[in-house]
Amino acid sequence: MENARILIADDDKKTRDFVAAFLSYKGYHVFQASDGQDALEKIELNDVHLVITDLMMPRINGLEFIKKLKAMRPEIVTIAYSAFANSEMTANLLKAGAFFYLEKPFNLEELETHVKRGLEHQALQNQSFRTKPCIKNRSLLNNIIGESEKMLSLFEFIEKVADSDSTVLLQGESGTGKELVARAIHDLSNRRTKNFVPVNCAAIPDDLLESELFGHVKGSFTGAIATRIGRFELADKGTLFLDEIGDMKPSLQVKLLRVLQNKELEPVGSTHTKKVDVRIITATNQNLEKLVVTKEFREDLYYRISVIPIVLPPLKDRKGDIPLLINSFLEKFNKDKQHKVKGLDKSSLEILCTYEWPGNVRELENLIERLVILKGSGIITVSDLPEKYRGIKTSMVQEPLSLPDNGFCLNSAVEEFENQLILQALHKTGGNKKEAAMLLNLKRTTLIEKLKKKKLFFAGSPLANS
Template sequence: MESARILIADDDKKTRDFVAAFLSYKGYQVFQAGDGQDALEKIELNDVQMVITDIMMPRINGLEFIKKLKAMRPEIVTIAYSAFANYEMTANLLKAGAFFFLEKPFNLEELETHVKRGLEHQTLQRQSFKAKPCIKNRSLLNHIIGESEKMLSLFEMIEKVAGSDSTVLIQGESGTGKELVAKAIHDLSNRATKNFVPVNCAAIPDDLLESELFGHVKGSFTGAVATRIGRFEMADRGTLFLDEIGDMKPNLQVKLLRVLQNKELEPVGAARTKKVDVRIIAATNQNLEHLVASKIFREDLYYRLSVIPIMLPPLRERKSDVPLLINNFLEKFNKNKQRKVQSFDKSTMDILCNYDWPGNVRELENLVERMVIIKGSGTILFNDLPEKYRGIKSAGKSEQLTLPDSGFCLNSAVEDFENRLILQALEKTGGNKKEAANLLNLKRTTLIEKLKKKKLLFNDASFSSS
């Protein structure tokens, strides 16, 4: 297999030669450039897969270089480094498209780790691009993260239905992003310049929902001290999103059906109807067909709503999207919470990719936010995870293991499993290596050698050397 081609851009020849010699020794084909402009010229002449660049360079600084590189060759993975790092610089580099940022001086083995991960990420991207359909308005779908086959099909469906005024019924488990999909349909439609009005039918008391939807006239009921328009009129010529439609009571289902059929509504206490031009997008986490069969939901309303049904996949059915979502949430919460968490380490990422996520994307987002706030900076490790996630895929539960369609690195999995067992043994024994070795049925010297080789807590003073 041909080795990867890497270009190093740095005006400091000593640093450039040092990094180049290390990567050449590791088997990579290495090119060098003295600054950003020189690098762009060499990239035009060579098929480069990765660029490692300093930030402080003449002619074109590292940030501008990355922006130009991404415009010219977006598939190239970029790792940036600098001795003058700050939060704003890191955020700007990642936003410009850098895969990772390292502070100088950096450890060469750490660099190699990120080189491998960057190249693996590039391989996955190429595989997804091969299967990727033509999505014309991808920029308007940025809030919906995913490259899996199911998500690419969803993007296609959103674009197809956006151009019509047909009613859409979005079904999916809680936390799958139903409102995001509804908003994307609105933003891609010819109603995008008008209001997108969301209503959670389960969150508003039954006795207030009718007034909330259709409005009321002054004096129509106790407390109606003024005439008020409802959500339907707010959404006139725009889109009304009815979330948790399955919780709507039968009397309101009748009124909603009338609006869908006649395009007119009757405010509470009013003597005449009003015409409205509203596109309805409804959503539910319930099975409406079962509710229809149980006479809880009107059959005629169900068919009116489900002109175009869209089923959102749960996160457990698109686990290949978990790393993309995690990286997206990391960037978001680092910025919002003023933190500097760089990544989840590989074994931790593998664990999260194998978790079933009953709370779906919302649960994953909440976990990343929690980890960013608590960790603050650096890399999130296995022991940083809450016990709920550290307990998954434990020994003796082989029936939970699944082989992904893309294959699996057995050696890496075995090593990760061994690392976790060693860490658990040390944790159980308070860091006493002799007792940990006994738990693992190893000699103490064997355990110490493994700790040295794996660099597991080797320099952690919190663990006993006994």
């Protein structure tokens, strides 16, 4: 393989220099690292095809290094060597993803043979990775779990837009991880050393949101007993994340637009403006384009905040990531709760991988936390799952309708059918009445009237927009 790049990781400089000199003589481009941690840092910065590593190294040993490398860059081929390994260690190395293991002292010609084979293997293996996006700073995206094509494309796009100061609009269903993406953009940007300030526009009353964003001076309104800076000033030179931007009232949208245009703000009750340098990231689970058409959201503000739109995929569109998410949440909650739940059996995992997840990753996380608390230890089985998850397989198969010989009440049947559709719409939207009404092609007020008249109650997560 022409121009192959090889990294040698060994804390013994003599061995490292000796192997490097031989491979350089053979025409390879060689990098050196003094231990596993140093090697990972160099791989972050360089395009490496093959790694040769010693096992006994400080900070990160060879086995842990290979595990971390395979998680970060699975296409890189690794050859390990040591004078102290045994059959168990060799088996663990191969299981971790090592291509070959050599015992020290080894013959350099033998090493070159395995290097050539490793590079041939890498070239063939690379064909399956060629279409996958290249993500250079994966370590800064560790809080976002996913290996599906949709998520890898998302990671690549995040890296591309991070260093820009352009506004970003994150769109996606509730529970898809919009704040995690906003934080990742901040952490990858040149503003990473300054504040990341999140604000949930829907969680703060309208009459307080202006003061929360722009600050106020003492005596500007009842209760303003002291001058207070707002979130914009807290985020100066950093990033301000405005979640649920679609719920912002029109009068406040005008003031936000002015800040975006002029990069200056006026605290409540003040006659003086202040300059601010803030990168704005917004998020919503609503269709802002529809809100623009209905005049509920300003068109000029929409174009200002959506210079770079990013749509986050719902969990139902990346079900291959569900086992990864489950393992991550099990590890997290076992540690937090000091429990020892080992995992899920095959049947329960199949059920969760088939479920549609209207609440997305947040719903899955809440379910795993509940299961860890209730199970305590051992393996989670189907009987441990809440009823709504256990019933998924049978509920997907509908029985054919048949008219009884003695007839039945059509009005009652129609009403029951309507009730089921309303509850399903609420279930799909996590209890959000506005979104449920859109699914049913109803006005929100009409849906609320039907819920009151029918005395229907959604017993899922707390209802939004109540």
